[in-house]
Amino acid sequence: MDKWYIDKGPDSDVIISSRVRLARNFKKYPFPHKTTPEQQRQIIEETKNALFSGNRTMSENFSYIDFTNLDSVEKAVLVEKHIVSKELLETNRICGVLLSKDERISIMINEEDHLRIQCLATGLQLSEAWETCTNIDDLLSESIDFSWDENIGYLTSCPTNIGTAIRASVMMHLPALTMTGYIKPVLEALGKLGMAVRGMYGENTEASGNMFQLSNQITLGKSEEDILLSIKNITSQIIEQERSLRQHLLTQNKYQLEDKIFRSYGILKNSRIISTDECLRRLSDLRLGVDMGIIDGISIENINELMLMVQPGNLQKREGRILDANERDIVRAKLVRDMLNKQKNY
């Protein structure tokens, strides 16, 4: 695997990844839920043409994944990699995703909006993700007339997205804030600042493994640059809080912290049955241990890879067969053991 999500990026001790997505709709077609299958097919074709026509780099770099005949494991893998949303899996519309080779850039077609242009990056790289998105948007805009109003901005299927139609988010790893209980006032303050905080897989998901996704709620009345800047500023503050609490824990509760981290490490290297949730929780402890220099011999890249590989879809893809929940817990434990025992031993 040489994909972006295995890499380590800026501020990766706290920020796992950054994401920017733009919602766009064709002016000439109704919003997705009102489209006919014929229109859905046309949207797909016209988007492909807009991306590929006269642009060799794009056609070499991107491929289209048709959701019509995709099996459930492949779909789950794409969700687990944050390439597509759960919503795309559940729609009855003809749909799919244009995906770059490094899996950084994806364009979902016929999700809630006709197009969802998304760019992912490791660590804190919101500006870079935004640059990439806006370049793709510019390219598509050369051929496609997007639904746009001079006073409002981009029009979207759901009114919460109108205006800039941008959503920028960062996936934060906040074990120290969680352990000390300071996460609660932080989350409350973020809500007041117009920010949404969600679990690892977006809306309606729980925070697994101390991972929190921070994103903007407001898309209207502010420029894209202002939205990105406010997220960056808030993120910087959270990074500082998390880092300072980690140091505080190391100074004040050294043995307790090390005990928690090493117990998780020992369990990961030895368990025979482990659920996704417990596994992510223990990998979060391990990640904290590596970030703080308490555990060495394992890289953040190893942990990034593991956090993805232990997910149900990736696990089943790797095994090449459908597994029930009990089988997954056994296979997951074995995968983690094998990968960690390959590393330097304690």
Added chain:
Amino acid sequence: MDKWYIDKGPDSDVIISSRVRLARNFKKYPFPHKTTPEQQRQIIEETKNALFSGNRTMSENFSYIDFTNLDSVEKAVLVEKHIVSKELLETNRICGVLLSKDERISIMINEEDHLRIQCLATGLQLSEAWETCTNIDDLLSESIDFSWDENIGYLTSCPTNIGTAIRASVMMHLPALTMTGYIKPVLEALGKLGMAVRGMYGENTEASGNMFQLSNQITLGKSEEDILLSIKNITSQIIEQERSLRQHLLTQNKYQLEDKIFRSYGILKNSRIISTDECLRRLSDLRLGVDMGIIDGISIENINELMLMVQPGNLQKREGRILDANERDIVRAKLVRDMLNKQKNY
């Protein structure tokens, strides 16, 4: 350490150790709580003389440990090794213990009775322990006139011991009976059979690490041989039940069993803070794993040694200083890590 309790004995997969003790009192002195300090000193001297006079082997093999000036750590170590009772620590009488070099044989002086002759053995060796006790008793009887009634037998300070004044016990490791919940009816049945079941350190102690001490309640109206035979028969039945349940767990719940055992192993090899109770619980899992061939590279002797070394007294003796409970939990975790990581690694 080349003491008896590190060795592995017969049926050691279930029976950790066997113990026989006899209560004896001098006819010419009142029972201990009525004795004067002068009488207490005389009892000690007369017992030493009875053991040593004209018997070179005994005087070379036994040494007397005077409790008057013994520090609290040394006393705790003796209790943890099951050489003396907690009661001996708490009495205000002048007291002590005659102890053989291999620590198998001890004679407590001025405990509840003038003498408590005790023999310990690894695994199921009740007859051997009884033989040793009765030899010591015979030797002492040559010089000491013990309080004895033709109709009743030996007279003791507490009426529950009169008659044979024998208590025979086995320390049983019963993880499968505990895990499956079958331990409850077994304990109830044992009570009805006139047996007492206690924790690792006798009366009023809890069962730590799935260890249960089974002993006779009745001392009057039966011969020593009958008492030993009934304990042996009951023990054999419990051994069979425990073994059959272990096999059942391995067949029916292989992954769950292995998961439990290996998690405990992983925690023991990695924790930075561990209480005595958790440590014994996890060592019990490890012992089960070794007995069942699930874990190799560690011997039962290693585990026997660890189960003793992690006790508060032994831990402090090893460190050479008094430790508070928090310090002990840290030192204990380090000791266990160091000892297990010296063994074959997983």
